[in-house]
Each structure stands twice: as structure tokens, then as C-alpha cells.
Amino acid sequence: MTHVLRIAVIGSGAFGTALSAVIAQTGKAHVLLVGRDQALIEDLARQRVHEAALPGITLPESLAFSARPDAVADADIVLFAMPSQAQLSAAEVYGPHLKPAAPIVICAKGIEKQTSRLLTDVLESVLPNHPIAMLSGPGFAADIAKGLPTAMAIAAADLAIADYLARSISGQTFRLYASDDRVGVQLGGALKNVLAIACGIVEGMGLGDSARAALIARGLAEMSRLVEATGGRADTVRGLSGLGDLVLTATSHQSRNLRFGIALGRGSALSTQHGGLVEGAFAAAVAARLAEGYKIEMPITQAVAAIIDGRLDIPTAIAQLMSRPITTE
Numbered sequence: 001m002t003h004v005l006r007i008a009v010i011g012s013g014a015f016g017t018a019l020s021a022v023i024a025q026t027g028k029a030h031v032l033l034v035g036r037d038q039a040l041i042e043d044l045a046r047q048r049v050h051e052a053a054l055p056g057i058t059l060p061e062s063l064a065f066s067a068r069p070d071a072v073a074d075a076d077i078v079l080f081a082m083p084s085q086a087q088l089s090a091a092e093v094y095g096p097h098l099k100p101a102a103p104i105v106i107c108a109k110g111i112e113k114q115t116s117r118l119l120t121d122v123l124e125s126v127l128p129n130h131p132i133a134m135l136s137g138p139g140f141a142a143d144i145a146k147g148l149p150t151a152m153a154i155a156a157a158d159l160a161i162a163d164y165l166a167r168s169i170s171g172q173t174f175r176l177y178a179s180d181d182r183v184g185v186q187l188g189g190a191l192k193n194v195l196a197i198a199c200g201i202v203e204g205m206g207l208g209d210s211a212r213a214a215l216i217a218r219g220l221a222e223m224s225r226l227v228e229a230t231g232g233r234a235d236t237v238r239g240l241s242g243l244g245d246l247v248l249t250a251t252s253h254q255s256r257n258l259r260f261g262i263a264l265g266r267g268s269a270l271s272t273q274h275g276g277l278v279e280g281a282f283a284a285a286v287a288a289r290l291a292e293g294y295k296i297e298m299p300i301t302q303a304v305a306a307i308i309d310g311r312l313d314i315p316t317a318i319a320q321l322m323s324r325p326i327t328t329e
């Protein structure tokens with residue numbers, strides 16, 4: 001009998017639910033969505049709609065659900081679709097139940113706040129016997145779940161594993177490109193959130209589309225510097241999980257990071273809780289710290305970090321950015 005691929009997606013929020021739905025839709029694998037909230041999981045199995053995260057979107061009949069950590073035991077591939085700061089605790093809870101050597105795919109955009117570690121390093125420290133891959137790039141959960149065309153990057157240390165994962169997960173509407181640059185792919189996702197907050201501030205203050213375009217281009221230069229300093233490649237930054245995701249998040253009001261920045265620019269003290277998850281608010285301080293450690297210039301990122309920490313007001317930040325020494329591009 002041929003083995004049918006089994007994929008488990010852990011994290012029943014917007015992204016995890018969307019990924020599980022789109023993968024189930026391919027018909028290539030048995031897909032299981034695993035969440036912590038028993039009542040929500042029972043509701044999803046009954047209603048096939050996640051009203052809180054993906055309102056009005058019907059989930060496929062073939063998608064299975066569980067709230068038990070040991071339900072991941074027979075999964076050939078496991079996606080970790082919870083926020084960046086929860087990846088470590090999730091690895092500790094689900095790790096003991098994983099199938100030996102099953103590839104783990106991190107589906108979060110951030111850097112560990114406490115230690116400044118990359119998420120691949122965080123998971124490798126807890127799950128040393130599993131290949132750890134990273135999925136990132138432009139794609140809103142709602143677009144993915146609706147079956148709109150989306151393309152993202154998936155990176156593993158071994159390109160053959162990235163290729164296997166890309167082929168296993170991709171379908172008619174959701175297309176993955178394989179890479180062996182885990183650093184570039186994950187930092188692209190983490191840093192674009194910080195830059196999206198900056199673009200939101202510009203929008204909230206009514207500074208114009210020209211300023212936004214300048215931020216995108218100079219932000220991309222900052223991203224390249226940190227990616228290269230950390231051992232990644234600049235060409236990855238010009239791809240889906242860099243330029244692609246930055247353009248999406250810096251321009252679409254679907255983005256929580258952009259909306260958070262707009263609120264800051266308008267002077268409203270929106271907390272990172274009220275607008276939903278704002279990964280860039282965590283990543284800004286870490287990225288600024290890393291830049292300092294590597295002695296590279298990331299003035300936009302550093303300004304966003306200082307604004308969020310309350311160390312800098314927005315007009316002063318703008319004046320400082322505009323009065324930096326004139327230099328070459």
C-alpha cells in the first residue's frame with residue numbers, strides 16, 4: 001500500500017488555519033490542524049468556519065482537527081504556525097510527540113526577543129534531530145484561505161529538503177519556492193514587519209507616498225545589511241521574503257503591523273494587543289540590538305525601536321533621518 005503523506009499544522013490562529021485549509025485543498029496529504037483550545041477545535045470541526053480568525057471562509061471537509069499534543073505523532077511534516085515568541089514553548093510541548101526526524105516548518109515572522117536568537121536556532125536547540133525549515137513571504141492568511149494566488153519561500157539548510165517541502169505543500173493556488181538560505185528568508189519576514197510599522201507611521205502622519213517609497217527602498221538596504229552580516233544572502237532579500245513581503249505589508253491595510261504604525265503616526269496609543277498580533281513591535285528592538293552588535297547602520301529600524309520604547313518622538317525621528325550625512329546609495 002502506498003503511504004499517504006500526513007501533515008500537521010500546529011496553531012489554530014489565522015495563519016495556521018489558512019495553511020491547513022490550503023494544503024488540505026491540494027488533496028495530496030491528510031492534513032490535521034492542532035490547537036490548544038479544545039472548545040475552538042470542537043467548534044471548527046463542527047462549523048468548518050473560524051469566525052474569529054477567518055470570518056466567512058469555509059474550511060475543507062477533508063481537514064481534520066485535534067487539541068491533543070500527541071495527535072502530531074504520525075505526521076511526516078509538521079508546521080509550527082504560532083507567534084515567534086511562542087515557538088520555543090510550543091517545541092517543548094509538542095517535541096516529545098513528534099515522529100523521529102520529521103521536518104519542522106516554522107511559519108512565524110520574528111526573532112526571539114529574550115535572546116536575539118534566530119527562530120531556526122531556537123528550534124534546533126530543542127529539536128536537534130529534526131530538520132528545521134522556514135516558511136515566509138508575502139501572503140495574508142485570508143487571501144491564502146480564500147484560494148487567491150499566493151507565492152512564498154520555504155528554506156531549509158539542505159536544498160533537497162526545501163524542495164521536498166515545497167512540492168509537498170504547494171498546490172493550485174499556493175506556490176512555494178525552495179531556498180537554502182534560512183537566514184535570509186527568516187530575517188526578511190521579521191524585518192519587513194518593522195519597516196511596515198515605519199510605513200504606517202508615515203501614512204498616519206500624512207507624509208505622502210513618496211516618503212513611503214523612500215522607506216521601502218532604504219529599508220530594503222537595511223535588511224540586506226543585517227542579512228549579510230548574519231550569514232544570509234542579499235539576493236534572498238530581493239525575493240519573496242524580503243522585497244515581496246515588504247511591498248505587501250507596507251501598502252496593504254490588511255497588515256496588522258501597518259495598522260499599528262498608522263495608529264502611532266496619528267498619535268493614538270494603540271496597544272499591540274488591541275490590533276491583534278504585531279510581530280514588528282517585538283522585532284524592532286531585537287533588530288536594533290543586532291545592528292549595534294554587528295556595527296551596521298539600520299537607522300529606520302533603530303528609529304522604530306526607539307519610538308516603540310518611548311525613547312524618541314516621531315517628529316524628532318523624522319528630523320534625524322532627514323539630516324543624516326549625505327551619502328551614496
Ligand SMILES: NC(=O)C1=CN([C@@H]2O[C@H](COP(=O)(O)OP(=O)(O)OC[C@H]3O[C@@H](n4cnc5c(N)ncnc54)[C@H](OP(=O)(O)O)[C@@H]3O)[C@@H](O)[C@H]2O)C=CC1
Nearest residue numbers: 011012013014015036082083084086090108109140141277
Ligand atoms: N495572519 C497572517 O496573515 C500571517 C501571519 N504570519 C505569521 O504567523 C504567525 C502567527 O500569526 P497569526 O496566525 O496571524 O496569529 P493569531 O494571533 O491569529 O494566532 C496565533 C495562534 O497561535 C497559537 N499559539 C500561541 N501560543 C502557542 C503555543 N505556545 N502553542 C501552540 N499554539 C500557540 C494561538 O493559540 P490560542 O488561541 O490557544 O492562544 C493562536 O491560535 C506570526 O508570526 C505571523 O507573523 C505569516 C504570514 C501571514
Ligand SMILES: O=C(CO)COP(=O)(O)O
Nearest residue numbers: 137138139140255256257
Ligand atoms: O506577514 C503578513 C503577510 O505576508 C501579515 O502581515 P501582518 O502580520 O502585518 O498582518
